Amino acid sequence: MTALAAISAADGWLISALGISIVFSGLAGLAILIANFPRALAWWDRQSFESLGPRVKAIFRPREIKEKPPGAPEEVIEEKDLGDAEAALRILTSFLGEPFKLPRVLELAKDRIHRPHSAINRLLLKGTIVADPDGLFRWQDEGKGAESLDADESMKS
Amino acid sequence: MIPVHELRKYDIFLDLEPNELTSLARIADVVHASEGETIIREGQPARTFYVMDQGNLMIAFKDGRALALHGRGEVVGWSAIIHPTQYTGDVICLTDCSFIAFPGSELLRLIQSNVAVGTKLMRTVSQRVANRMQFIAEADKRRLKGGR
Numbered sequence: 001m002t003a004l005a006a007i008s009a010a011d012g013w014l015i016s017a018l019g020i021s022i023v024f025s026g027l028a029g030l031a032i033l034i035a036n037f038p039r040a041l042a043w044w045d046r047q048s049f050e051s052l053g054p055r056v057k058a059i060f061r062p063r064e065i066k067e068k069p070p071g072a073p074e075e076v077i078e079e080k081d082l083g084d085a086e087a088a089l090r091i092l093t094s095f096l097g098e099p100f101k102l103p104r105v106l107e108l109a110k111d112r113i114h115r116p117h118s119a120i121n122r123l124l125l126k127g128t129i130v131a132d133p134d135g136l137f138r139w140q141d142e143g144k145g146a147e148s149l150d151a152d153e154s155m156k157s
Numbered sequence: 158m159i160p161v162h163e164l165r166k167y168d169i170f171l172d173l174e175p176n177e178l179t180s181l182a183r184i185a186d187v188v189h190a191s192e193g194e195t196i197i198r199e200g201q202p203a204r205t206f207y208v209m210d211q212g213n214l215m216i217a218f219k220d221g222r223a224l225a226l227h228g229r230g231e232v233v234g235w236s237a238i239i240h241p242t243q244y245t246g247d248v249i250c251l252t253d254c255s256f257i258a259f260p261g262s263e264l265l266r267l268i269q270s271n272v273a274v275g276t277k278l279m280r281t282v283s284q285r286v287a288n289r290m291q292f293i294a295e296a297d298k299r300r301l302k303g304g305r
Contacts, residue, residue, distance in 0.1 A: 101221030101223065102215065102217070103215070103217035103223050103247070103249075104221055106215070115192065116193075117192050117250065117251045118252055121251035124225050124227075125227065131224070134222065135218070135222025135223055136221075137223070
């Protein structure tokens with residue numbers, strides 16, 4: 001007796017159809033769940049991000065990548081953005097301790113701060129971050145800041 | 158090739174005669190790099206010697222120490238003309254940069270074939286490199302003295 005004959009003999013068509021529909025419904029449900037998983041994760045990320053404080057948010061802000069036509073003049077980071085970047089960098093370096101290794105800071109800041117290279121460069125030129133004689137870097141203490149217009153000018157050159 | 162007068166803008170070529178500058182200009186090229194780009198990687202064969210025209214960059218060494226360079230005339234990639242022609246640090250552009258680039262093999266050939274160019278160029282480059290690297294040498298000395 002074949003499988004189909006056995007179903008007929010046992011009058012099991014209804015239960016077979018029920019079984020098939022249960023399995024297929026389960027698979028369809030699973031497929032829908034998997035298809036929406038990235039959306040659910042994005043929502044979860046947004047919720048978690050919104051619950052963070054502004055200073056921590058600044059660190060984890062996704063890096064914006066803008067396509068720039070070749071030969072276009074370099075965009076200058078606005079003071080407000082530079083302030084945000086500085087705050088974020090200060091948090092990062094507080095974990096590393098001072099003096100800090102600039103390449104390490106840059107590596108950590110890459111995916112967390114908007115245009116970290118340019119921001120660090122501006123802070124170096126402003127004298128907010130200063131180089132120690134041994135190739136390590138530290139924050140210039142308040143009041144000792146060597147903000148100079150010359151530095152900003154040289155950056156533009 | 159770049160125009161000879163372009164090379165006159167840089168201090169390191171000030172001692173060179175017009176015919177010597179022409180030889181250098183023949184092998185030079187202008188290279189642009191974007192903010193965040195690593196133009197030199199430590200340990201890789203040193204094939205190009207760069208003179209910075211515009212921009213800001215960082216030289217990062219394996220031990221985490223670094224040096225930031227700003228503005229025209231800074232030289233990077235001197236390993237291209239010094240044995241064992243292997244880069245000793247990463248060079249990362251902190252802003253968009255432009256360089257005058259010299260192929261290391263051709264520059265080395267020029268230095269070896271023209272003693273005057275070689276002497277003047279090597280003297281200037283070695284002075285700059287020595288000044289720049291002084292901080293690392295001094296720090297190492299202090300560390301050894303202090304037993305840190």
